[in-house]
Amino acid sequence: xxxxLIGTGNVGRALAKAWAAAGHDVALxxxxxxxxxxxxEELGVxxxxxxxxxxxxxxxxNVTPGAESIAALRTAGAESLAGxxxxxxxxxxxxxxxxxxxxxxxxSLAEEIQSTFxxxxxxxxxxxxxxxxxxxxDSLAGPSTVFLSGDNPTAKSRTALLLTDLGWPPSSHxxxxxxxxxxxxxxxxxxxxxxxxxxxxxxxxxxxxxxKAE
Amino acid sequence: xxxxLIGTGNVGRALAKAWAAAGHDVALxxxxxxxxxxxxEELGVxxxxxxxxxxxxxxxxNVTPGAESIAALRTAGAESLAGxxxxxxxxxxxxxxxxxxxxxxxxSLAEEIQSTFxxxxxxxxxxxxxxxxxxxxDSLAGPSTVFLSGDNPTAKSRTALLLTDLGWPPSSHxxxxxxxxxxxxxxxxxxxxxxxxxxxxxxxxxxxxxxKAE
Numbered sequence: 001x002x003x004x005l006i007g008t009g010n011v012g013r014a015l016a017k018a019w020a021a022a023g024h025d026v027a028l029x030x031x032x033x034x035x036x037x038x039x040x041e042e043l044g045v046x047x048x049x050x051x052x053x054x055x056x057x058x059x060x061x062n063v064t065p066g067a068e069s070i071a072a073l074r075t076a077g078a079e080s081l082a083g084x085x086x087x088x089x090x091x092x093x094x095x096x097x098x099x100x101x102x103x104x105x106x107x108s109l110a111e112e113i114q115s116t117f118x119x120x121x122x123x124x125x126x127x128x129x130x131x132x133x134x135x136x137x138d139s140l141a142g143p144s145t146v147f148l149s150g151d152n153p154t155a156k157s158r159t160a161l162l163l164t165d166l167g168w169p170p171s172s173h174x175x176x177x178x179x180x181x182x183x184x185x186x187x188x189x190x191x192x193x194x195x196x197x198x199x200x201x202x203x204x205x206x207x208x209x210x211x212k213a214e
Numbered sequence: 215x216x217x218x219l220i221g222t223g224n225v226g227r228a229l230a231k232a233w234a235a236a237g238h239d240v241a242l243x244x245x246x247x248x249x250x251x252x253x254x255e256e257l258g259v260x261x262x263x264x265x266x267x268x269x270x271x272x273x274x275x276n277v278t279p280g281a282e283s284i285a286a287l288r289t290a291g292a293e294s295l296a297g298x299x300x301x302x303x304x305x306x307x308x309x310x311x312x313x314x315x316x317x318x319x320x321x322s323l324a325e326e327i328q329s330t331f332x333x334x335x336x337x338x339x340x341x342x343x344x345x346x347x348x349x350x351x352d353s354l355a356g357p358s359t360v361f362l363s364g365d366n367p368t369a370k371s372r373t374a375l376l377l378t379d380l381g382w383p384p385s386s387h388x389x390x391x392x393x394x395x396x397x398x399x400x401x402x403x404x405x406x407x408x409x410x411x412x413x414x415x416x417x418x419x420x421x422x423x424x425x426k427a428e
Contacts, residue, residue: 098321099394105319107312128405144423149408176408180313184405191342191398194363194390195422203425208409209358211417 004057007064011131018135022165029053054080066092067103082119085155089126110182123150123159124182130202144205149182218271221278225345232349236379243267268294280306281317296333299369303340324396337364337373338396344416351381358419363396
């Protein structure tokens, strides 16, 4: 598949390498592609303008900082997103007097992206873990869970295939249901940070442990 | 230990039975104890007034609905909570136009309880799971995690012993650090509800899966 990753941070880089290694045609979209020549060489994938990357792609993946995602996707343009799978991985933070807060604390960022680009097929996933775990689920001491939220079943099925390409077996996928369940994935960021700080590592994930089979 | 559970809902009932079975001296505190005679008989533990229950106890456990917790604990009275371990299990919800929201979305309920009763030793725990799982961790298909947040190390150690009495081995306890990390436990409610609705059961928990040992 032709995949455009919008954003060139740790998550974009890790996913670009992993999906390219799985045989996909990957490009990174950047506001300043001309300043990212070294990155393109290092990763072996082109770094091009956000609009160009989105226009060419079959699948667009939002890996920008969450507080900037809507603006970055507006740069891509609604026409370039219409009818396409738009995978949203971002979680946005703001620094408040009482500590870290989500930039989209009520209606989720994923839902705001969907309402801003109603013709895109938004699926939220991978937002509950660090970039290393996203692309190396086997780095953990046992199987763990990756969540999916989205209103379009076909878009979720296509996302599931791309997760499998990253090393997430279907048994690790948990479909939470409609896109509004992205709120749960995003609000998990508070617990994620507590676990990360107390354990001194981002290299963990959670597993949903079901009831014993009867 | 003399334990007062403030609240007589599912969580209070389940914990009262389990801690009484483990040999603790348990009472349930209710606003209307005279109307709960059948409950007292059913559980085999006294149901008394909130103030009386708190005054007698060494450990007070808040299992009221989160949106009503501060008011219920005011009924107990600051003097009855001073110097005592106060275990907070509650998460509060409000119905907003956009869906479910936390009643304490910024500074956590646990922190608000602590600042309202500064002489209590507040520990947040057990708030990320259903009452059945709280008292039957073995009902799940494998080991899972129970989180602790609190500013007082002795209070957390005493809480850990009470968790062990419920069937949570020390290896399942994850100390997140100071009480402000209760925000993570409370915000997990959004993901909890998404998992519960999509899986059709409250009988699950999460396990933190660490990195592979090196």
